[in-house]
Amino acid sequence: MEKTAVLIFDAAQRSALAATRALGKRKDIIVYTTDSTESALAGCSRYTTKYLQGPDPSADTAEFLKWVNSTVRKYEIDFLLPVTEVTSRTLVEHRDSLPPCKLPFSDFKTLLDLSNKTALTQLAQRLNVPVPFSQYCESPADIDWQQVTFPCVLKPALSKVLVNNQWLETQVHIVDTQQQMEELLNHKEYLLHYPFMVQQYIDGQGAGIFCYYQNGEAKAFFAHKRLREKPPSGGVSVLSESAPVNPLMKQHAKALLDNVNWHGAAMVEFKVASDGTPYLMEINTRLWGSLQLSIDAGVNFPALLFDGEYQQVTPLAGFTEGVQLRWLLGDLDNLYLQLKDSKSSWGQKLAAIGQFLKPNFSNRKHEVNRLDDMGPFWFELKHYR
Template sequence: MYTADSTPKALAGCSKYSQKYLQYPDPISDTQAFVAWLLEAIQRYHITFLMPVTEISSRTLLENRQQFSHCKLPFAPLEQVMRLSDKSQLNKLAESLGVPVPQTLYFNASSEVNLDQVVFPCVIKPALSKVNVDNQWFTTQVHIVQSRDELQTLLTDTPYLHDHPFMLQQYIEGYGAGAFCYYQNGHAKAFFAHQRLREKPPSGGVSVLSASAALAPKPKDYATRLLDAANWHGVAMVEFKVGLDGTPYLMEINTRLWGSLQLAIDAGVDFPSLLYRGEFEPIPDSQPPYKEGVQLRWLLGDLDNLYLTLKDSKTSIGAKVRHIFQFCLPKFGDRRHEVNRLDDMGPFWFELKRYLGG
C-alpha cells in the first residue's frame, strides 16, 4: 500500500502498513499539476486502485475520471456525487422525499436576498464547501447569524456569496447525529452509528472520545431514502441535527471517508475493505452486526479537551475535578486509541512531535 499527501511527511505515511510515502503537488493551488503527478505515479508504481480521502482530492479525481479509467475508484459518477454534495440540490431532494429539513431560502447570489424575509437566528450555508475557480480550490464556510446587521455584513464582505449559490436556513437547536453507510450499485450493504462523548472544543467540534451505538430508526430510514434515490455507490455519512422535539433534520451528506472511521472498523464495520472489495465482487446484503459500546479515543485531542475545560472560567470547580477524574480513569476491554496503537506507534510519535512543536 502506498500513501501520499502534499506535505513532506504525513501521519499515515509513518504507519508500518505504508509501503512507501509519496509527496504530490497540492491540488488546492494547482489541480492540473496534481493530476499530472498522479498519472505518472500510477504508471511508475503500477497502481490499480485509488482511495482519495479528502474532498478536494476526491472531486479532482472525479472531474478527471476519464484519465484514470485504468484504475478502480470507489465512487459514484460525478453527477451523482454532486447531487448529494451540493447542499442546495440535496435539500431539494430531501424535501421531495419527505426527509425533514430546516426552513430554507435558496439564492444564487447575495444580491437576491431580501432581508425582510429572513428570521433570526439563521444559518448561511453555501451550496458547496469547496469551490474550484481558475484551477484553484477555495473553502467556503457555514455561519450562524444572529442579526440583520450581521447578515448584511457577511453578504457584503464574503466574496463567494456574491456569485455562488447558498441557502439561508432556520437554526435548529439540538445535537448532531449521523448515519454511516456503504452502498454497492444502488443497494445498501452496511450501516454504522456512533455517539460523541467528548469533543474539541468541549462546546462542540471534533470528536476526541466516541462510542459505537445503535443507528436510530428515523435517521436510518431518511438516509436510506436519500441514498436509494441517488442510486448511490460507495460510502456516505448522512448528518442530521436532532431538534428539541426529537426530529432529525438533514444537514448534509459527506460522500467520502470520515474522521472517526477507525471506530467503525474497531466495532466490526470495515468500510475501507468494503470499498475495495466492492469494486471487484458482490457484497452480501446481510453484513454481520457490529458491536455497540466500543470506544475510540484520540489521546492528544482529549488532552486539549481537558486543558480547555480547566481553562474555562464558566466551568465549576466540581465539574473540573470530575473531568480530570474521567480523563485519568482507565477503561479496559472496549476502548481503542485512534493513533497510539502499540502494534503501530509510528503515527503517534509523528503526531506527538508535531504536538510538542518539534
C-alpha cells in the same frame, strides 16, 4: 499471491491512517500513501509500503493530476482511495483522464449533487425527508428578508468551490442579527458570488448515519455517539462510542441514497430537534474522521470499498455496540480548553481531569497510538502543539 497496489491519498488525515491499517494488514494488498508534505501520519504506519510526496490538489489541480498519472503507472496502482473532499472530487471529475484503475465513487454529477447542499435540500423536500425552512439564493439580492428569523444559518451550497484552478473554502455561519448577516453578505466572496441558503436554525444534537452502498444497493450502516469533542462546545470527536442505528435516520438516509443509485461510502448528517425530528444537514461523500471506530466495531468500510470494486459484497447484519475510540492528543486538547475556560468552576475542572484520567480497559481503543503500529503516534507527538 499477486497483490493489488492501493494508493491512499490525504495521508495527514486520521481517516487515511485507519484505511492504511485496515487494508495494509491484508495479504492481498500492498499500500502506498501520499500527501503534499515531506512526511505524514499514515505514511509513518508500518502498513505503508512507501510514502510518496505529491502536489497539493487544492493548490494546482493540473499538476496534481499529472503526478497521479505518472505515479499510477510507475507503481502499477490499481485502486485509488482519497479521503478528503477536494481530492475525491478532483479524481472523480477527471476519472477519464487517469490510467485504468478503480475509484470507489459514483459518477461526478451524482457526487456533486449530493455535495451541493442546495440541491440536496431540494431533493430531500421531494422525498419528504425533514429539512430546515430554506431560502435558495444565487446572490444576496435574492433574500426575502420578511421570511428571515434570527438566529438563522447562512449555508453555502458547496463547502469548497473551484475558482481559477484553485479551491475556495466556504464556511457555514450561524447568524444572530441582521447587521451581522449583512456584514457577512458584503464581505464573504462565497456569499457574494456563489449560491447559498438562508436556513432556519435548528437547536438540537448532531447525529449521523454512516453507509456503504454497492451500485445502488445498501450493504452496511453504522452509527456512533460523541462523548467528548474538541472544542468541548462541539466540534471534532475525540472520544466516541459505537451506538445503535436510529431507524428513522436510516430510513431517511436510505431514501436519499437509493434515489441517486449511490455507490461508495457516505455520511448522512442530521440535527435532532427537541421533539425528536431528525433534520437533514448534509451528506459527506467520503470517509470520515472517526473511521477507525467503525472498523473496531466490525464495519470495515475501507475493505468494503476495496472488495466492492472486484466482487459482490454481502450485506452486513450489524456491529458491536459500546466500543469506544479515543484520540488521545485531541482529548488532551479538550481537557486543556476546559481547564482554560474562565466560565468553568473548579468543581467542573476537577471533574474534567477525573474523566480524562479515568481508565477504560474493557471496550476502549486508541485511534492513533496502537502497540502494533506506534510510528504514527510518535509522528503526531513530535508535531503536537
